[in-house]
Amino acid sequence: MKVLVVDDDAVSRKLLAKILGDLGCEVDVASGGLEGLEKAMLDPPDLVVTDWVMPDMGGGELIRALRDSGFDRPIWFACPRDGEENLAEGLGAGAQAPVHKPFDRDEIAALLAGVGEGG
Template sequence: MEILVVDDDQAVRDSLARSLSYTGSEVQTAADGIEALAKLASYTPDAIIMDVMMPRLDGLETTKMLRESGNDVPILILTARDAVDDRVDGLDAGADDYMVKPFALDELLARLRALTRRVKPAAEEESPTLQFADLVLDTQHREVTRAGHHISLTRTEFALLNVFMENPRRVLERNTLLNEVWGFEFPTTANSLEVYIGYLRRKTEINGLPRLIHTVRGIGYVLRETAP
């Protein structure tokens, strides 16, 4: 796995590069967003680890610029323990996941592996287009529309919605969704699923459209026209 580590703290860069190298990954580093963009002009890693607070060009702006340019390399942002706004803003900017400092290397590796296997090649998809009510998901072109309006999704949001679209009206347990989207190694105590359900709802319910992703209390979630 090729990883780009972007952090203005040299000690963090060196520590991550050393630890990831021990696991067999090839690692490049950058001290800020400007340096990262320069490297990415001629280099495509399997994933990017991006700190939020950096001089010159921070992690949020760098992520946003990458997504606006069409670069969909998985991005995992690093935030301080109490920086809730940074996590929300990072997901809004197009990041695929986040981790709070300090973190365990094993969990970081698990999340990186999950990020890099989320999207199956189009050739593996049974059908390029899935539809439920007025919601359409095009797996080949990675596009989503509802009521004819385009919806911009991150890689993780797309993967999660794809699971729902493949299982319409079926109640999906929380652990099932975690395993399908984040992989079996993902810690089931994390709240990432709830965060991404909220983002999907917000994006698919724009302009007052009715809710399609419903909570089944004590079990999980279901994609259906009306609440269970």
């Protein structure tokens, strides 16, 4: 499975890419929403995982831009475990699931299993 990780924080980006890589994914990264949008449109991944707060284009904007362009593959958004306001907005923008920060390998593995089943 090819996954695009979009996050302006280098540490978070590398950590999530490592977890996904260890779980067998082919991972590409983008350091912001605009770069992520461009990469997703040029070579659509099977899954996009985006941070929620980024300076150039936030996660909600990225999700909406992808959906408006016809991107129909799963999108997850990273948010804090107590980020209830982000949860409703992210799902409303067209994302399938939140990925909680700090990242948990078991949570990510379970979410990936759902994508493999068409979720």
